[in-house]
Amino acid sequence: MExxxxxxxxxxxxxxxFFIIENVPARVCVETGERFFxxxxxxxxxxxxxxxxxxxxxxxxxxxxxx
Numbered sequence: 001m002e003x004x005x006x007x008x009x010x011x012x013x014x015x016x017x018f019f020i021i022e023n024v025p026a027r028v029c030v031e032t033g034e035r036f037f038x039x040x041x042x043x044x045x046x047x048x049x050x051x052x053x054x055x056x057x058x059x060x061x062x063x064x065x066x067x
Contacts, residue, residue, distance in 0.1 A: 001029055001030075001031060002029070002030040002031065003027045003028065003029055003030070003036070004027070004028055004030060005025065005026075005027055005028075006025075006026055006027075006028045007022075007023045007024065007025060007026070008024050008026045008028065008035055009021070009022050009023075009024070010022075010024045010037075010045060012045075012049065014049070018061075019049050020059070021045060021048055021049075024037070024041060024045065025037075025038075025041055026041070
């Protein structure tokens with residue numbers, strides 16, 4: 001299994017809100033695309049999401065029902 005270092009976009013849905021954090025350092029499996037984050041990176045992600053700071057930018061996205 002080959003793993004490479006990359007910057008990825010991390011997304012999270014929490015309480016009906018979506019959070020997108022760009023340029024997150026990760027180790028990514030070349031074969032499966034699975035992403036691995038260091039404990040320090042995960043801690044920083046939590047800090048960013050829970051801090052309630054103003055985001056760098058806002059985006060609007062459509063939502064569809066799968067029927």
